[in-house]
Amino acid sequence: MTQWIDTVAFDDIDDEDVTRFDHDGRTxxxxxxxxxxxxxxxxxxxxxxxLSDGFVMDHVIECPKHNGRFDIRDGRPLCAPVCEKLRTYPAKVEGGRILIEV
Structure with missing residues (x-):
């Protein structure tokens, strides 16, 4: 069963940035x-x-360790050394808060 989880305030994340959110033993x-x-x-x-320690530009997150890159819209790998798709989740803003569906 999927559910929407309240994560962080929309204004707490700058444009072209990323933040870490831990929930129920997952990051x-x-x-x-x-x-x-x-x-x-x-x-x-x-x-x-x-990945929250990585660099975001346009719709790409760059891993801070080996500079592998993923498209954050669909998780597809964009360059070595990553070759496996990153799992993505639906996200939306409601009442100034970011919700994700897991």
């Missing part, structure tokens, strides 16, 4: 780009590094 990355919001698993699959 997520919450992104804001051009006032749109996105969410993914919070760990890079290559070395299990927190």
């Amino acid at each position: 997520f990355a919450i992104y804001r780009v051009d006032d749109a919001v996105y969410a993914s698993d919070g760990l890079c699959m290559h070395e299990h590094v927190h």
Whole structure:
């Protein structure tokens, strides 16, 4: 069963930035780009590094460890060393808060 989870305030994330959100033993990355919001698993699959420590530009998150890149809209890998798709989640803004569906 899926449910919408309240994560962080929309204004707490700058444009082209990412923040970490932990819930129920899992880590997520919450992104804001051009006032749109996105969410993914919070760990890079290559070395299990927190993506919230990475760099966001346009719709791309760069892993802080080996510079692998993912498209945050659909999770597809964009360059080595990552080759596996990053799991993404629906995200929306309601009442100034970012919600993700898990």
